[in-house]
Amino acid sequence: MTTGSDRRLMVQADKPADFEEFYRATWPRLYRTALAVAGDAATAEDALQAAYARAYASWRRVRSAEHPVAYVRRIVVHEVVSTRRRAWTRRERPSASPPEPADRAAPSTASPAEHKVTEHDAVWRAVLALPVRQRAIVVLRYYEELSEEEIAAVLGCARGTVKSQASAALANLRRHADLNIEDLT
Structure with a gap:
């Protein structure tokens, strides 16, 4: 027994x-x-x-x-x-390479596939620049494909908060003039 x-x-x-x-x-x-x-x-x-x-x-x-x-x-x-x-997490963090100066833009000879990769990289750089809560909402919505209700459950907040933060995140992303928001999906 x-x-x-x-x-x-x-x-x-x-x-x-x-x-x-x-x-x-x-x-x-x-x-x-x-x-x-x-x-x-x-x-x-x-x-x-x-x-x-x-x-x-x-x-x-x-x-x-x-x-x-x-x-x-x-x-x-x-x-x-x-x-x-x-x-302590807001301190400066080392990166693999220093950022490129903005004035070094040269005419592009990249192929269409390389342009797509560059656009995708620009989208993710812009997403990474978002405040962490907005970034979490963008990632959960467009990467994990969760609904607003599911995101609210993950973050422990109201659905309205998810909607307003998503709207603010997309507005922040739209501020990048050369950024195509449809690249997120």
């Missing part, structure tokens, strides 16, 4: 295998989402690490949720947004 403590040990023995399978299946997509919201790999990786640690700690609840991936995605986005609020 098994006791309550024996059953808890059996459930905990299954926990690592279930969690490991979940982790391997979801990490690539959640990393891309975290990277798009965070804007840099280090912050994305830190947010994912914290989110998966929280998910592991409450694995029974996560596993039994209607949409476990959405549950963890919410943790990841909250982690990125809350990290961006902390003062």
